[in-house]
Amino acid sequence: MDNSGTALQVAGISKTYASVRAVRDISFEVGYGEIFGLLGPNGAGKTTTIRMILDIIRPDSGRVEILGGPMNQNKKSRIGYLPEERGLYEDMTLIDTLVYLGQLKGLSRKTAVERAEAYLRTVELWEAHDRKIEALSRGMTQKAQFVAAVMHDPDLIIIDEPFSGLDPINTRVIKQLLYSMRERGAAIIMSTHQMHQVEEMCERILLIDRGQRVLYGKLDEIRTEFAGNAVEIELRGDPGQIPGVERIISRNGGYRMMLAEETRPDQLLKSLVERPDLTVERFERVHMALDEIFVKVVGRAIETEAQPV
Amino acid sequence: MKKIWLIAKTTYRHRVRSGSFLMLTFGIPLLMVIAGAIPFFLLRPSDESPDLGYVDQTGALAQVESVTTEDGISLSMTQFPDREAAQAAYQRDAIQGYLVVPAGYLEGENVTYYAKNEPDDSIEIALEIFLRKAVAPDQPDWVYARLEDPASLTYVASESGEQVSEGIGLVLRFAAPAIMGILFGLAVMFTSTQMGSTVVREKEQRAMEMVITALEPFELVAGKVVGVVLLSFTQLFIWGAGAFIGIYLAVSGQFDLLGLSIPWETIGWGLLLTIPGYFLFAVIAAGLGVIAGDKQGAQQLAGFLGFAGLFPLWFVGLIISDPNGLLAVGLTLFPLTAPIFALFRMTLIEVPLWQLLAAEGLLIGSLVVGVWFVARIFRAAMLIYGKSLNLVQIWNALRQAG
Numbered sequence: 001m002d003n004s005g006t007a008l009q010v011a012g013i014s015k016t017y018a019s020v021r022a023v024r025d026i027s028f029e030v031g032y033g034e035i036f037g038l039l040g041p042n043g044a045g046k047t048t049t050i051r052m053i054l055d056i057i058r059p060d061s062g063r064v065e066i067l068g069g070p071m072n073q074n075k076k077s078r079i080g081y082l083p084e085e086r087g088l089y090e091d092m093t094l095i096d097t098l099v100y101l102g103q104l105k106g107l108s109r110k111t112a113v114e115r116a117e118a119y120l121r122t123v124e125l126w127e128a129h130d131r132k133i134e135a136l137s138r139g140m141t142q143k144a145q146f147v148a149a150v151m152h153d154p155d156l157i158i159i160d161e162p163f164s165g166l167d168p169i170n171t172r173v174i175k176q177l178l179y180s181m182r183e184r185g186a187a188i189i190m191s192t193h194q195m196h197q198v199e200e201m202c203e204r205i206l207l208i209d210r211g212q213r214v215l216y217g218k219l220d221e222i223r224t225e226f227a228g229n230a231v232e233i234e235l236r237g238d239p240g241q242i243p244g245v246e247r248i249i250s251r252n253g254g255y256r257m258m259l260a261e262e263t264r265p266d267q268l269l270k271s272l273v274e275r276p277d278l279t280v281e282r283f284e285r286v287h288m289a290l291d292e293i294f295v296k297v298v299g300r301a302i303e304t305e306a307q308p309v
Numbered sequence: 310m311k312k313i314w315l316i317a318k319t320t321y322r323h324r325v326r327s328g329s330f331l332m333l334t335f336g337i338p339l340l341m342v343i344a345g346a347i348p349f350f351l352l353r354p355s356d357e358s359p360d361l362g363y364v365d366q367t368g369a370l371a372q373v374e375s376v377t378t379e380d381g382i383s384l385s386m387t388q389f390p391d392r393e394a395a396q397a398a399y400q401r402d403a404i405q406g407y408l409v410v411p412a413g414y415l416e417g418e419n420v421t422y423y424a425k426n427e428p429d430d431s432i433e434i435a436l437e438i439f440l441r442k443a444v445a446p447d448q449p450d451w452v453y454a455r456l457e458d459p460a461s462l463t464y465v466a467s468e469s470g471e472q473v474s475e476g477i478g479l480v481l482r483f484a485a486p487a488i489m490g491i492l493f494g495l496a497v498m499f500t501s502t503q504m505g506s507t508v509v510r511e512k513e514q515r516a517m518e519m520v521i522t523a524l525e526p527f528e529l530v531a532g533k534v535v536g537v538v539l540l541s542f543t544q545l546f547i548w549g550a551g552a553f554i555g556i557y558l559a560v561s562g563q564f565d566l567l568g569l570s571i572p573w574e575t576i577g578w579g580l581l582l583t584i585p586g587y588f589l590f591a592v593i594a595a596g597l598g599v600i601a602g603d604k605q606g607a608q609q610l611a612g613f614l615g616f617a618g619l620f621p622l623w624f625v626g627l628i629i630s631d632p633n634g635l636l637a638v639g640l641t642l643f644p645l646t647a648p649i650f651a652l653f654r655m656t657l658i659e660v661p662l663w664q665l666l667a668a669e670g671l672l673i674g675s676l677v678v679g680v681w682f683v684a685r686i687f688r689a690a691m692l693i694y695g696k697s698l699n700l701v702q703i704w705n706a707l708r709q710a711g
Contacts, residue, residue, distance in 0.1 A: 056522065076523055077523070081519060082519075089323075089514055089516055090514055091323070100315070100319050101523070103315055104315065104523040104524060105523050145519075148519065
């Protein structure tokens, strides 16, 4: 797979249901070898956006280019999707379900059986392979559905809340699988409300609210932008008054320094290092936590109950 | 095509193993076989004394000492001078029963048979042979054989020149379309229920969104329809085999079932019309399953559709009274009633070829439109969980670009 280039290009898509404008003029791109965060409060239009990308519903306007062009039947086999609406065939066995879904995604029966076994062993579900889905716990079903979404090694993976219902160990297993898929060049779009996971895993994000794009870009830049011109420092010695620093807040054994608009962090670092009475032990540009940004931008708590789009 | 077959195979394999299917499929033919086997075993020769007695009150009958039926059952016949003597022998278990031939027998009076049990077929046949021999003794065997079945008629249909032999062959000629019609109706009923629940299940288990990213809605609908149709065929085949064995056991020895002349032309047209007609109903059932929000709704709609499959049978009287009338021709051409109406008319008249071909064409055309229609609304309905589609949503789904 070519790890450079764009796996998905969404240009100005909109969708209206009756009188509700679910999505308005959304544009973004996702590259190969990238984990991209698709964020937004419940009912913001994320699922509608995903469904338009996957050609499950058609946009009223705008364009989606997926894996190098418009969606077609062959490309469906190169896409993996873990939807928000979870469900597998409850009265089928786990292995039969996975083999069936794998074959629908274009795998031969033999390959589907091999892949299903390999993935089930990886996520520690092999012991349950001949159990019916209805007999699996919530966490097991979640892992099974994840396997169903990725077992055909897709080039584009869209996963909605991949960690819900998982304990920390299983979360780590799924995370490692996602990293390995990114390493082999897959483009991954992850929709989640777990902001710490986004901070850890995603390079870029799109935040949607009320169907509109409100934030889009590199996560670091967004976090820095929202933090303002500030640094966090740990040092030995009393910094006292420092030119170019408007305010110093002492916290957790260190200091948060709010810089004047014209002061660059590297200038401050240089001046601190040059002072013989001080030893700099840690110097870090302040990033605002993503959940704070989320609340700030969306303007309401993320726990707000969902209204399905 | 590969995916359609995969879905069909998975649907079939999954449903064919379900407890409800196995119970329904094997329970009914088992009952049929048991129902057929009961008379079969009841008719076996009993272990009672093979001897029979008779009292000749006419004084005109020849003495007959034994009779042998075609099945090789041999019974000795003991003559008694009066009823009291016969009754005494019966009470000693010397005979299993006795026949009293009254004085007015030759003028038409009925004979009376005294025994513990009602005579079975072999006793009845033996008594008839006895009476033929006693009334007309000393005749060669072929005379008795001829008298046993004095005439086998062959009817020749004046219009078509088709020859049909008397007996079960004639019955079959007229019964075959009716049997096919009833089987068609039953198949429609069964399929409607299965189809609706299969589609609703797909929605209820919420796997739809995942599956649909792998294929086109048309492929999913077509796969489900083929799977359920194969399931229905399996069930009908097992029922048919059960019915055949049951009937064979019940009437074995009376008819040569395997030697019957089959009305192939009627059956051929029947298949040509019922198969697309059946698929059409299956597709409509899938559509109703898509529209229904839950299992209960799907079952109600399936019940309605099953009734629609059988309802032409209620109007058979109209065809009999005027098989070439406008209504009969119209309902022969209308896709949902074509299979049954065409079949019944074929038993009465020679249905013009153009009508049969037109009915076939309209059926296939409706089937194509039906699949297109269902695939369209399927796309709209699959993401609406637990709710039925309203007319506006259906209309919007049909208008949306494919």
